[in-house]
Amino acid sequence: MTASRDAILKRVNDALAPLKERAPYPEFADDVAVMPALDRNGDLWAAFCERAKLVHGTPLSGKPAVLADWLHGQNLHHGYCDPELLPLFGEALAAAGCAVETIFDRARVDEYQFGITRAEAAIAETGSLVLTDATTSSRLAALAPWTHVAVLKRGQIFADVADALKKMPADPNVIWCTGPSRTADVEGILIEGVHGPGVQVAFLLE
Amino acid sequence: MHQPIDQYAAKLSADKRASVYDGTKSGYDARLRSLNTSYPAPDHLRLLAGRIKQHTIENLDTYLPQVEARLRTNGVKVHWAVDGGEACAHVHRIMEARGAKKMVKAKTMVSEEIHLADYLEKRGMECLETDLGEFIIQIDHDHPSHIVKPIIHKNRREIATSFEKNGLGSYNDDPEVITARARQFLRHKYLAADVGLSGANFVSAESGRIVLVTNEGNSRFSIAATKVHIALVGIEKIVPRDRDLGVFLNLLARSATGQQLTSYTEFIGGARSANQPDGPEEMHVIFVDNGRARVLADDCRAILRCIRCSACLNVCPVYRQASGHAYRAVYPGPVGAVLSPLLAGDEFPEMADLPKASSLCGACNEVCPVNIPIPDLLLRLRDRGKREHSKVAAADTPPMGAFGTLANHPSLWKAAMKTGGLSALYPTFLMPSYGKAWVRTRGMPKWRGGKFRAWMKNRKQQASK
Numbered sequence: 050m051t052a053s054r055d056a057i058l059k060r061v062n063d064a065l066a067p068l069k070e071r072a073p074y075p076e077f078a079d080d081v082a083v084m085p086a087l088d089r090n091g092d093l094w095a096a097f098c099e100r101a102k103l104v105h106g107t108p109l110s111g112k113p114a115v116l117a118d119w120l121h122g123q124n125l126h127h128g129y130c131d132p133e134l135l136p137l138f139g140e141a142l143a144a145a146g147c148a149v150e151t152i153f154d155r156a157r158v159d160e161y162q163f164g165i166t167r168a169e170a171a172i173a174e175t176g177s178l179v180l181t182d183a184t185t186s187s188r189l190a191a192l193a194p195w196t197h198v199a200v201l202k203r204g205q206i207f208a209d210v211a212d213a214l215k216k217m218p219a220d221p222n223v224i225w226c227t228g229p230s231r232t233a234d235v236e237g238i239l240i241e242g243v244h245g246p247g248v249q250v251a252f253l254l255e
Numbered sequence: 256m257h258q259p260i261d262q263y264a265a266k267l268s269a270d271k272r273a274s275v276y277d278g279t280k281s282g283y284d285a286r287l288r289s290l291n292t293s294y295p296a297p298d299h300l301r302l303l304a305g306r307i308k309q310h311t312i313e314n315l316d317t318y319l320p321q322v323e324a325r326l327r328t329n330g331v332k333v334h335w336a337v338d339g340g341e342a343c344a345h346v347h348r349i350m351e352a353r354g355a356k357k358m359v360k361a362k363t364m365v366s367e368e369i370h371l372a373d374y375l376e377k378r379g380m381e382c383l384e385t386d387l388g389e390f391i392i393q394i395d396h397d398h399p400s401h402i403v404k405p406i407i408h409k410n411r412r413e414i415a416t417s418f419e420k421n422g423l424g425s426y427n428d429d430p431e432v433i434t435a436r437a438r439q440f441l442r443h444k445y446l447a448a449d450v451g452l453s454g455a456n457f458v459s460a461e462s463g464r465i466v467l468v469t470n471e472g473n474s475r476f477s478i479a480a481t482k483v484h485i486a487l488v489g490i491e492k493i494v495p496r497d498r499d500l501g502v503f504l505n506l507l508a509r510s511a512t513g514q515q516l517t518s519y520t521e522f523i524g525g526a527r528s529a530n531q532p533d534g535p536e537e538m539h540v541i542f543v544d545n546g547r548a549r550v551l552a553d554d555c556r557a558i559l560r561c562i563r564c565s566a567c568l569n570v571c572p573v574y575r576q577a578s579g580h581a582y583r584a585v586y587p588g589p590v591g592a593v594l595s596p597l598l599a600g601d602e603f604p605e606m607a608d609l610p611k612a613s614s615l616c617g618a619c620n621e622v623c624p625v626n627i628p629i630p631d632l633l634l635r636l637r638d639r640g641k642r643e644h645s646k647v648a649a650a651d652t653p654p655m656g657a658f659g660t661l662a663n664h665p666s667l668w669k670a671a672m673k674t675g676g677l678s679a680l681y682p683t684f685l686m687p688s689y690g691k692a693w694v695r696t697r698g699m700p701k702w703r704g705g706k707f708r709a710w711m712k713n714r715k716q717q718a719s720k
Binding site: 053056057062063065068072073074077079081082085100104158159174182183185186192210211214221224226227228229230231233235236238243244245 | 274277278281293294295300303306307309310313314315316319320329335336337341385386387388391404405406410411414430431433434435437438439441442443445446462464470471472473475476478479480490495497498500501502504505506512514515516517518519520521522523524525526527528530531532533534542544548549551552556
């Protein structure tokens with residue numbers, strides 16, 4: 050094993066040794082790839098909503114009852130809820146006729162119509178949700194049900210990708226979800242909901 | 256002897272050619288729309304990305320040990336594989352150590368390169384593709400023909416037929432139904448698997464994070480449902496810092512599919528957190544050389560900048576006509592025409608015709624998000640094919656010996672130019688066989704040479720007056 054390591058590093062060294070000079074690391078501004086059209090001083094949630102809709106994301110905001118009514122309206126009545134969110138959402142969900150579990154049982158993966166977990170952050174520029182191990186109570190619950198709701202608060206929204214990269218949380222699993230899961234493998238026709246959620250909700254709790 | 260790609264293209268069915276043409280065209284249009292509506296000067300970004308990547312590959316001797324150290328600090332087990340056989344053996348050994356029998360794998364070009372699925376299946380392991388396109392390829396015992404759209408050559412009727420044949424429901428060619436059936440089938444496979452295998456689009460030397468982009472979420476599912484995560488990483492996949500990812504992620508998604516960002520961008524720094532119920536308990540990274548260090552030593556090393564977006568495939572007039580399978584290797588299109596012969600090592604002469612499969616129109620260079628001068632590299636490899644007397648490279652090349660004699664003897668040249676006007680009268684039935692084949696599909700061109708000396712002479716007389 051170490052022999053292969055040393056062999057590869059030696060080959061790399063030998064390959065590079067004859068170079069008289071090496072390409073320098075180019076200097077560039079942090080925001081070099083940020084789209085100039087982005088309004089970074091305005092309402093970040095409004096900007097996020099606009100972008101999220103472009104990628105077929107579903108932004109919602111309000112009190113817990115707003116989410117519960119929305120789920121009811123979508124005919125979704127059974128799902129998973131992060132145990133830490135239950136004190137906030139439990140009552141409203143029950144009132145809307147939604148039964149939730151706080152442990153995701155992988156043996157019954159097809160039974161969950163929705164999963165409610167917390168988001169670490171969001172990115173206005175791209176309409177992306179940022180999920181981490183620290184904030185997601187179950188990776189599978191945020192992924193396997195057709196509808197995933199990521200709950201976030203104002204003040205958790207990054208303006209752009211560059212900003213989100215700069216403030217990347219120290220977490221082994223940081224995921225940016227930009228709209229629902231999708232494929233265009235069959236004749237280039239866009240289909241949403243392949244392995245992950247077919248509906249990706251960003252819920253701003255007010 | 257004819258060029259293999261020409262032969263392949265000539266025999267390609269109209270159906271397949273239409274699929275490939277439509278797929279590449281839509282990819283090209285989406286890229287253009289996305290880049291031009293986002294940035295006033297997208298070219299600037301492209302050049303910058305090329306410079307960052309060139310810097311990285313020219314400093315791999317620094318970055319490789321650096322990224323290894325970071326990964327170890329993150330608790331990741333790091334392995335090194337000189338070639339494909341060793342990479343497969345690492346995967347097999349990791350699985351055996353866990354008593355694992357089932358693997359779900361996300362799309363990775365390196366795993367195609369090293370024939371991982373075959374290797375594991377021969378040793379009694381299940382190795383299931385989870386990307387929808389790759390899954391269809393697998394049940395069809397086919398090969399991908401495009402880097403981003405592996406089944407660009409298939410239409411929905413073929414797919415529906417193979418689903419039916421493989422017990423995935425009765426014939427239905429609605430893409431929505433095909434996708435739903437794959438979703439239903441594969442999610443239970445993820446949950447039953449022991450190991451999730453992925454590639455890496457980038458690895459940050461600064462943080463030791465593996466960056467994966469997928470639209471379907473299949474790599475995310477494999478890494479949420481299994482206990483072991485193995486990432487196969489080509490040694491050229493490194494970027495120096497996290498901030499560089501801002502440039503590459505923006506360019507990759509736009510160049511590949513015309514999206515601003517791919518649906519799922521995963522930054523994976525290790526096994527799951529202690530409080531997380533799902534996800535791997537251990538993570539392994541296998542750095543794969545498999546010919547890359549040799550490419551690094553070559554003056555075509557710029558090809559190692561490639562971020563596998565497929566923009567050059569989509570725009571290439573040869574790829575569009577011939578399809579990916581014509582390239583006889585894992586990497587098709589212009590990038591493949593450079594990379595495949597270089598990765599082939601001692602078998603270079605057998606792949607030396609690929610650099611000739613190009614019109615050198617320059618479109619591949621123009622769209623490349625990391626500004627790889629593909630036409631220049633193709634010319635260098637054509638030269639090498641000639642120097643190494645590759646038979647496949649010589650196919651369809653007219654013998655130049657007679658021309659060499661002519662061009663080296665001024666009196667002969669002068670005489671030929673004077674009499675050249677008579678060439679249109681040459682009786683074609685007297686031609687050698689390759690000449691006959693040539694004129695069968697083309698007319699003899701109108702003679703336009705031989706005027707220069709006369710012009711030069713007259714010009715001198717004019718000037719002396």
